Amino acid sequence: MTDSRSSSLTNSxxxxxxxxxxNIVHLRCLSTKLKMNDEQSTLLQSNNPNCI
Incomplete structure (x- = not known):
């Protein structure tokens, strides 16, 4: 394997x-949101942009 292919693979x-x-962060966030009420959920979302 050439160096360029190797570095390309590493980048991928x-x-x-x-x-x-x-995705793991997002799933953790969703599971947390499911256990919360709407007010807590909104607060979590505003503090964590990954949580949509």
Whole structure:
């Protein structure tokens, strides 16, 4: 494998890891929101932009 292909693959893996991490944060956020009332949920959303 050439260096350029290797670094390209590394970048793809890093991007994928980032997306997975974001999804985990988002899912945690959603599960937290489900346990909250509307007022708490709005507060959580305003404090955490990943939580939509």
């Amino acid at each position: 893996v890093a991007e994928y890891d980032e997306k997975v991490a974001m």
